[in-house]
Amino acid sequence: MTITDANTAIALRGIKLEHDRFVLGPIACDIPKGMVTAIVGPNGSGKSTLFRALLGLEPIKDGEAEVLGTNLIGVQDDAYKSRIGFLAENPHAHESHFTADEKAKFASLWYPTWDWERYRKLLRHFDVDGGIKLSKMSKGMRRKVELAISMAHDPELLLLDEPSSGLDPFAWKTMLEELRRYMEPGDRTLVLATHIMEEIKRLADYILFIYRGRVLGLYEKDRLLDDWRTIVVQSDYAAKGGNELLERVPGLQGIAEAGPGVYRVEVNEPEQGEAYCRENGFQVLAVQRMELEDILSCLIRKEEARR
Numbered sequence: 001m002t003i004t005d006a007n008t009a010i011a012l013r014g015i016k017l018e019h020d021r022f023v024l025g026p027i028a029c030d031i032p033k034g035m036v037t038a039i040v041g042p043n044g045s046g047k048s049t050l051f052r053a054l055l056g057l058e059p060i061k062d063g064e065a066e067v068l069g070t071n072l073i074g075v076q077d078d079a080y081k082s083r084i085g086f087l088a089e090n091p092h093a094h095e096s097h098f099t100a101d102e103k104a105k106f107a108s109l110w111y112p113t114w115d116w117e118r119y120r121k122l123l124r125h126f127d128v129d130g131g132i133k134l135s136k137m138s139k140g141m142r143r144k145v146e147l148a149i150s151m152a153h154d155p156e157l158l159l160l161d162e163p164s165s166g167l168d169p170f171a172w173k174t175m176l177e178e179l180r181r182y183m184e185p186g187d188r189t190l191v192l193a194t195h196i197m198e199e200i201k202r203l204a205d206y207i208l209f210i211y212r213g214r215v216l217g218l219y220e221k222d223r224l225l226d227d228w229r230t231i232v233v234q235s236d237y238a239a240k241g242g243n244e245l246l247e248r249v250p251g252l253q254g255i256a257e258a259g260p261g262v263y264r265v266e267v268n269e270p271e272q273g274e275a276y277c278r279e280n281g282f283q284v285l286a287v288q289r290m291e292l293e294d295i296l297s298c299l300i301r302k303e304e305a306r307r
C-alpha cells in the first residue's frame, strides 16, 4: 500500500533510527514534489543522517517511509536510487586517486539516464577540468565536480548535503543558476541541507526545520517570512503586571524584554497581534520582519521549553 500521493516526493510517517548516542525521529512529514525544500537545523541535528536514511544507507527502525513511491521499510528494491542524485557532505577519500572523468565513468554505469553532454556542460559552466585527479583539486573544485556528477543523469530527486561548502561567490552563483535550471521542467524535486540563509531565501519553496533529530516544522518559505514578525512594544504599566497581557497576544511565539518597559514580542499572526497590542494600551514602536535564523532560534527555544 502506498502512502505517497502524486504531489509528494518523500513521505515519512513516524520514522525512527538510532546511533550510539543519537536518535533521529520520530519524524513525520511530506516533502512536496516539484519544489525546493531546504532542511535547516543546527550542527548535529540529523540532516545528513536523514539523507542517508532516504538512500537506504541507514536502517530505519520504526514508522513508514516512501521515496519516489518506493517503500523503504523491509523492501530491498534499490531501483529508486538510480532516480536520485546525491551529493554527500564530505567527499569519499577512497575516490581521491580518480580523475573527475573517471569518477563520472563509474557513475555513468550506475545511472541509466546518465548524459555525458550534460556532465560536460556542467563542468564547463563550473569551469573545471575533468582530467584532473580529485586529490589534486581544491575543495571548491572538487565540490563542483561532485555537484556535476550528482546532476548529470537529470535525477527526479536531487538530495544535496551542504552543496555550497567550499564554493567561492562566483561558483555559488553558478550553482544557483544550475539548480534553478534543473527545477525548470517543473517535475523535479530538490532537497538541500544548508546553513546559508541567503541560499534558502533565493532557492527554497519550503523549509524543514530540524533540531536534535526531531522536526520542528515544515513551512512554506514566503508565508513564513510574511507571517513571522517582531512587534516592539512599550508598556507604561509593565510594573503593574501589564506585560502579563502580552502572554495572550494572538500567535505568540516568544517575548523578550528589550529595555525598561520595552518588549520584543515574536508572533506569527502579525495583524491580529499588533491590533491586540494597541487595543490593550501598548504603544507599538515597530513591527519588524523576522530573519530565518531568528525564527529558528524561536522554534528551538519553544522546543527546549517543551522538553
Ligand SMILES: Nc1ncnc2c1ncn2[C@@H]1O[C@H](COP(=O)(O)OP(=O)(O)OP(=O)(O)O)[C@@H](O)[C@H]1O
Binding pocket: 019, 020, 021, 022, 041, 042, 043, 044, 045, 046, 047, 048, 049, 050, 089
Ligand atoms: N555513523 C555514526 N555513528 C554514530 N553517530 C553518528 C554517526 N553519524 C552521525 N552520528 C551522530 O548523529 C548526529 C547527527 O549527525 P548529522 O551528521 O546527521 O547532523 P547534521 O545535522 O548533518 O550536522 P551538520 O550540520 O554538522 O552537518 C550527531 O550527533 C552525530 O555525532
